[in-house]
Structure formats: structure tokens, C-alpha cells
Amino acid sequence: MLDNLMQAYSFINMRFLLEGAWVTIQVSVISIAFSYLFGIILGILRYVNFKIISAALGFVIDIIRNLPLILIMFFTYFGLPQIGFKPTPFWAAIIALIIFESAMVAEIVRAGIQSIDPGQMEGARANGMTYWQALWFILLPQALTNMIPAIVSQFISLVKDTSLATIIVLPDLMNHAQIIYGQNTNYTIPMFIALAAMYFVVCYALSLLSKYLERRQRYQGKPANN
Amino acid sequence: MKVKQWRFGLLTTLLMLIMVVSGCGSRSLATKNILKEDQKTQAITWGVKADTRLFGLMDVKDNQIKGFEIDLAKALTKEMLGKNGQAKFIQVNSQTRMPLLKNGNIDAIIATMTITPEREKQVDFSRSYFDAGQAILVKNGSPIKNVADLNQKKATVLGVVGSNSVQTIKKFAPKAKLMQLSDYSQALTALKSGQGDALTTDNGILYGMAAENPGYSVVGGTFTKEPYGVAVNKNQTDFRNAVNVALTKIEKSGDYNRLLKKWFGHVKGFNYKEVQR
Amino acid sequence: MINIFQNYGSQLWQGFWQTIICSIISLFFALIIGSGFAILETVPNKWTHLIARMYIELFRNIPLLVITMFFYVVIPMYFVKISGFAAGTIGLTIYSSAFIAETVRSGIQSVDVGQIEGARANGLTFWQTMVHIVLPQAFRYVLPPLGNQFINLVKNSSVLAFVAGFDLMYQGNVIASDSLQSMNAYLCVGLLYLVITLPLSYYMRYLERRTLKGGA
Numbered sequence: 001m002l003d004n005l006m007q008a009y010s011f012i013n014m015r016f017l018l019e020g021a022w023v024t025i026q027v028s029v030i031s032i033a034f035s036y037l038f039g040i041i042l043g044i045l046r047y048v049n050f051k052i053i054s055a056a057l058g059f060v061i062d063i064i065r066n067l068p069l070i071l072i073m074f075f076t077y078f079g080l081p082q083i084g085f086k087p088t089p090f091w092a093a094i095i096a097l098i099i100f101e102s103a104m105v106a107e108i109v110r111a112g113i114q115s116i117d118p119g120q121m122e123g124a125r126a127n128g129m130t131y132w133q134a135l136w137f138i139l140l141p142q143a144l145t146n147m148i149p150a151i152v153s154q155f156i157s158l159v160k161d162t163s164l165a166t167i168i169v170l171p172d173l174m175n176h177a178q179i180i181y182g183q184n185t186n187y188t189i190p191m192f193i194a195l196a197a198m199y200f201v202v203c204y205a206l207s208l209l210s211k212y213l214e215r216r217q218r219y220q221g222k223p224a225n226n
Numbered sequence: 227m228k229v230k231q232w233r234f235g236l237l238t239t240l241l242m243l244i245m246v247v248s249g250c251g252s253r254s255l256a257t258k259n260i261l262k263e264d265q266k267t268q269a270i271t272w273g274v275k276a277d278t279r280l281f282g283l284m285d286v287k288d289n290q291i292k293g294f295e296i297d298l299a300k301a302l303t304k305e306m307l308g309k310n311g312q313a314k315f316i317q318v319n320s321q322t323r324m325p326l327l328k329n330g331n332i333d334a335i336i337a338t339m340t341i342t343p344e345r346e347k348q349v350d351f352s353r354s355y356f357d358a359g360q361a362i363l364v365k366n367g368s369p370i371k372n373v374a375d376l377n378q379k380k381a382t383v384l385g386v387v388g389s390n391s392v393q394t395i396k397k398f399a400p401k402a403k404l405m406q407l408s409d410y411s412q413a414l415t416a417l418k419s420g421q422g423d424a425l426t427t428d429n430g431i432l433y434g435m436a437a438e439n440p441g442y443s444v445v446g447g448t449f450t451k452e453p454y455g456v457a458v459n460k461n462q463t464d465f466r467n468a469v470n471v472a473l474t475k476i477e478k479s480g481d482y483n484r485l486l487k488k489w490f491g492h493v494k495g496f497n498y499k500e501v502q503r
Numbered sequence: 504m505i506n507i508f509q510n511y512g513s514q515l516w517q518g519f520w521q522t523i524i525c526s527i528i529s530l531f532f533a534l535i536i537g538s539g540f541a542i543l544e545t546v547p548n549k550w551t552h553l554i555a556r557m558y559i560e561l562f563r564n565i566p567l568l569v570i571t572m573f574f575y576v577v578i579p580m581y582f583v584k585i586s587g588f589a590a591g592t593i594g595l596t597i598y599s600s601a602f603i604a605e606t607v608r609s610g611i612q613s614v615d616v617g618q619i620e621g622a623r624a625n626g627l628t629f630w631q632t633m634v635h636i637v638l639p640q641a642f643r644y645v646l647p648p649l650g651n652q653f654i655n656l657v658k659n660s661s662v663l664a665f666v667a668g669f670d671l672m673y674q675g676n677v678i679a680s681d682s683l684q685s686m687n688a689y690l691c692v693g694l695l696y697l698v699i700t701l702p703l704s705y706y707m708r709y710l711e712r713r714t715l716k717g718g719a
Binding site for chain 1: 560561563564565566567568569572573576577580581654658659660661662664665672675679685686689692693696697700701704705
């Protein structure tokens with residue numbers, strides 16, 4: 001048993017596994033950065049009531065949010081080439097994650113801005129700010145701080161969801177673990193332990209970060225509203 | 227009410243867009259001459275398996291794919307482009323290889339792909355470069371001794387999405403329940419977990435699995451002929467002809483038999499001399 | 504797309520039902536398990552609190568695919584044989600229950616402490632208070648977020664495709680490679696997912712709006 005563990009966690013296997021983990025981290029970080037950015041922009045556009053844009057955007061966002069991520073990965077991997085762009089599994093996964101998670105974050109941001117007392121907007125406007133200034137400097141910062149837990153837990157989901165990209169053969173942590181135990185069954189349990197541990201460490205660290213941010217924000221006095 | 231109208235309008239536009247996108251596909255590919263482009267870039271992008279021992283398997287030690295098809299693809303590349311020709315490899319599985327070829331992510335498929343009439347409607351094949359036959363892999367001591375034993379309601383056969391073996395097994399064992407996994411490594415893991423009574427695909431692949439897993443063996447011999455071909459997009463006749471010419475050269479020079487011996491020489495139960503050329 | 508529905512109608516239909524059945528079974532058990540752990544977490548006892556916390560944190564922070572593959576690969580190898588569908592459904596149940604536990608807990612904590620104290624003062628036991636006073640209010644409060652969890656659950660049921668669970672996504676993969684029209688096959692599958700999730704999602708938004716209005 002112990003022997004088996006030692007072999008399973010041999011230098012070669014661990015290096016292979018960590019190579020996979022590195023891909024997972026790269027995909028996660030790039031996707032998080034862009035979906036945060038796009039999510040906020042889309043969320044604002046959803047909130048601001050431009051008739052056509054908001055309705056169109058809302059509809060597209062609803063569609064994306066209600067599809068399984070695996071399907072979106074297939075669309076980016078198999079579908080994008082049909083309009084002339086051929087992504088590698090790495091970029092196909094990232095694009096799919098950005099599309100999916102931006103839509104999720106957009107909904108969170110929209111709900112966040114909407115939950116803020118409309119009196120604040122009126123107050124800011126009365127004090128001479130333009131609509132956009134009030135939105136950008138007054139409403140959005142509050143919405144984002146209120147929404148930290150929701151957004152971070154969305155990003156935890158993102159990290160976990162990178163594992164689904166094995167279906168388009170992304171050489172990530174999940175895929176590399178499967179390759180290792182696929183070649184030697186004795187390594188199955190050790191690989192699952194390693195998988196669970198690695199994902200857990202990253203995701204739990206993120207959730208601790210979220211709690212820390214939440215607490216810090218509470219000590220500083222939650223800026224208005226509830 | 228207005229919002230609903232908007233939504234309806236959007237839905238129809240979206241649907242029409244989808245129809246257009248799915249209808250037109252990639253026409254630009256048809257006009258390109260892949261062989262000429264590859265000669266310019268001095269590189270051919272091959273879609274290969276990375277989960278299939280003996281043919282194309284990811285080596286955990288150095289993150290390289292190794293196998294008969296990899297070596298063959300390298301040899302073909304050298305013949306087709308000259309000494310400096312580079313063979314690039316993209317991992318595919320039975321499920322992803324066709325879309326990737328059609329979309330132009332890869333120039334050609336060399337991934338245990340049987341030449342079948344249905345596939346020939348979609349892609350062009352080179353001459354066969356390996357003659358396999360479908361068989362079944364079972365746990366040692368299993369009551370199932372051949373494909374006929376599988377033809378019962380209680381039996382579960384494992385296969386891989388997109389392989390033609392899953393179509394064939396429906397004819398040979400119509401009563402058995404068929405479960406399709408996404409690649410061979412997953413299917414083998416499922417067999418070992420007892421998710422099925424037998425795994426079916428081509429003998430070469432199964433022997434590779436049996437060689438690494440002594441508790442499992444190929445039984446009953448082959449029940450079909452599965453000639454593997456290099457698949458290219460329709461209209462890429464130049465590329466296909468170049469593959470055929472290169473393959474003939476490799477066969478004549480004896481390189482083919484050397485590769486065959488390198489990968490299949492030590493496989494128990496598989497007589498590589500039968501498929502020598 | 505139309506020819507996919509024509510040629511592979513029965514497979515799509517089967518996948519559609521498998522997805523719905525799997526989602527309903529998972530939802531049912533995830534609700535029970537999730538509420539159980541949510542209550543355990545609110546019980547004034549250090550140990551039960553710790554156990555509940557551990558369960559929730561563990562399964563919230565591990566990918567669903569890992570949990571599902573564990574039940575598909577490891578459990579049959581060493582313990583009992585379970586099918587892909589069962590493995591997928593169990594994985595989905597456990598994974599979702601952790602999220603549902605979090606949601607229900609926030610609902611329980613939203614109930615005014617005064618009410619609980621009042622009920623206890625009137626002679627109700629802890630469990631009676633929970634069942635008759637706290638949970639009904641908590642569930643009304645968390646219905647919209649629970650609905651969102653259910654939508655997530657339906658979408659997540661697509662992991663069954665990894666373990667040959669015969670769900671919609673699995674059939675999509677099979678049809679895509681059988682028909683050699685992958686995009687069309689996946690578009691059909693996408694439409695069928697939307698048939699389940701979009702109405703749910705609009706209904707939940709309606710409920711959310713109503714709760715907000717009612718609450719204020």
C-alpha cells in the first residue's frame with residue numbers, strides 16, 4: 001500500500017501532474033481576469049436601460065447562462081473554426097470560460113447595482129454628477145463590494161469548471177491525472193486524492209480570501225445600504 | 227409587452243444566424259491547397275491519438291506522444307516535405323478528430339481511423355497503412371469467449387464515441403447494451419471498474435491494452451477487417467496522393483517493417499509478420 | 504438541424520428524459536441532505552457544526568467531475584458496481600447538496616432570532632421549532648436562490664456524458680460523431696437544454712421580484 005503510494009507519487013508522475021496543474025492555473029487566471037472585466041461591463045450595460053441593447057444583451061446572457069458549460073466549450077472548439085478562427089484546446093477552453101463566466105458575473109453585477117438604494121443615484125445627480133459619473137463612482141464600487149462573496153464563489157466555480165475541458169482534450173490537471181491512472185490502475189486512488197487535494201487547496205484558498213475581504217469590508221463599515 | 231416582442235424578434239434573428247452559420251460551414255478550406263501551404267511552412271499538422279498504446283500514447287516522463295502512428299507520421303512528413311519537414315502533432319480522440327479536420331485545425335488524421343464507406347462521403351482516405359480487425363478485450367476468466375457470447379441482454383459492451391467499432395458491434399451483438407466513453411483510456415478504466423463485460427475496438431489497440439494489463443486478454447480473434455487510412459479533407463487530392471507516394475516509398479525501403487517491428491514485435495498474441503509489407 | 508431531429512429523434516428524446524430524471528432525483532436527495540447539513544450547522548453544538556462545515560467546504564471546493572469520476576471509477580473497482588447513470592446522479596447529488604446546504608443555512612439565519620426564542624419559550628423543542636417555525640420561513644426566503652441551484656444542477660447533469668450516463672449531452676456526443684455534423688447536433692442539444700432551463704430561470708426571476716416586493 002505504502003509502496004504503491006510512493007510509486008504513484010513518484011517524481012515523474014508528480015511532475016506530469018503539476019504540468020497539468022500549471023495549465024489549469026493559467027487557464028483559470030486568464031479566464032478570471034477577462035470575465036471579471038467583461039462581466040462588469042456587461043453588467044453595467046444590462047443595468048443601464050438602453051432599450052435595444054439591454055434587451056438584446058439580456059437575452060443573449062440568459063441563453064448563455066442556461067446552457068451547460070461543456071456545450072459552450074464544444075461551440076468554441078468546433079464552432080469558432082467555422083467562422084475562420086481556429087483555437088487550440090487551451091484557447092477554446094479559455095474563450096468558453098470567459099463567455100460563460102462573464103454572463104454569470106454580469107448577472108451578479110446587475111443585481112448588485114439594482115440592490116443599491118435608488119436614492120443614492122438621485123442624490124449624486126442632484127449634486128451635479130452626470131448619470132455615468134454617479135454610476136461609476138458611487139453605485140458600482142458599492143455594488144462590487146457587496147457582491148464580493150458572490151463573485152468570488154463564481155470564480156471558484158470557474159476553477160472547478162476548468163476540469164470539464166478534458167472533453168476537448170485540454171492537457172489540464174484532470175486530464176493528466178486521467179492519463180496517469182489510465183496507464184496504471186494501481187494509481188487510481190492516489191490520483192483521486194491528489195486531484196481532490198489540489199483543487200481543494202486552490203478553491204478553499206479563494207473562499208478564504210473572499211471571507212477575508214468580506215470581513216475587512218465589514219470592519220471598515222459597509223458603505224451604505226443594508 | 228414590448229419586451230416580449232423584442233425577445234421574440236431576437237430569438238428569430240438568433241435562430242436564423244445559427245442556421246446560416248451551421249449551413250455555410252467553412253468553404254474557404256475547399257479552395258486551399260493544403261500540400262502547397264505545408265510545403266511553404268515546412269510543417270504538417272497531424273491529428274494523432276494520445277491515449278492509445280502502441281499507436282499514439284502520451285509518455286508521462288517527457289510529455290511526448292509516442293507510438294507507431296507518430297513514427298509513421300514523422301516518416302511520411304520527411305518524404306513529403308523533404309529532410310527539414312516538421313511533423314506537428316495535435317491530440318485528438320475519436321470524437322474530436324472529424325470536426326477538427328473539417329475545421330482545418332489539422333491537415334490530416336492519422337489516428338487509428340478505419341476506412342469506411344460512410345466516412346468516405348465526408349473525407350478522403352489514403353491507401354491503408356495498417357490492417358487491423360475488430361476484436362474484444364475481456365477480463366481473464368470471463369465467460370465471454372468471443373463476440374457471439376456478448377449477444378445477450380445482460381451483457382454490456384464498452385466502446386468509444388466516434389469509433390466505427392460501436393456501429394459494427396451493434397450488428398454482431400445487437401442484444402448487448404452499448405456504452406460509449408470519450409476515449410480509450412476512459413473506456414479501459416471503465417472496463418477495469420467493471421462497468422462493462424467487454425471492451426470492443428480494433429485488435430492492435432486492444433493488444434496494446436492487454437500488454438500493459440496482464441489481467442486482461444483479447445479473445446475470439448478478429449471479426450472484421452479494419453484498414454486504417456490517413457484522412458484528409460475532400461478536394462485535397464494533392465495531399466492525399468503525396469501521402470500515398472510517401473507510404474509506398476516507406477514500404478519499399480523497409481522502414482515500414484522496421485517501425486512495425488519496433489512497436490508490435492514484442493506484443494503477445496499479435497503476429498506482426500502477418501501485417502508486414 | 505431539422506434533419507438531426509428527424510434522424511435522431513428517439514436518442515434526443517431519451518437523453519432529454521434521462522437528463523430530467525437525473526436532475527429530479529438529484530434535486531430531491533440534495534434538498535434532503537443539504538437541509539440536513541444546514542440544520543446541523545445551526546444546531547448549537549460545536550461538533551455538529553464542525554462536521555457540517557467540513558462536508559460543505561469539502562464538496563463545494565472539489566470539481567463535480569472529480570466526484571463523479573470517483574464514483575464511476577474507484578467505487579466499482581473496490582466496493583460495489585454502480586452504473587454510469589447512478590455514479591453521475593450520486594456525484595451530482597453530493598455536489599449540489601453542499602451548495603443547497605449553504606443556501607438553506609442563509610435562509611435559516613435570516614429568520615428572526617426572537618421568533619426562535621419565543622417558540623422555545625413556549626415549550627417547543629429545538630426540532631419542533633425548526634420544522635414548524637424556522638424551515639417554512641427559510642424556504643420561502645431561499646426559494647429563488649434554490650431555483651438557481653436547480654438550474655445549475657440541470658446544467659451540471661451534463662457530466663453524465665463523461666460516464667456514459669445516456670443523458671442529453673452523451674446523446675449529443677454520439678449523434679455528433681455518428682452524423683458527422685457536430686455543430687448541428689450540439690445546437691439541437693443546446694435547444695433542448697434551454698427548453699428545460701430557460702422557463703425555470705424566468706420563473707425564478709419572477710419569484711425573486713415577487714419576494715422582493717413582498718419583503719419590502
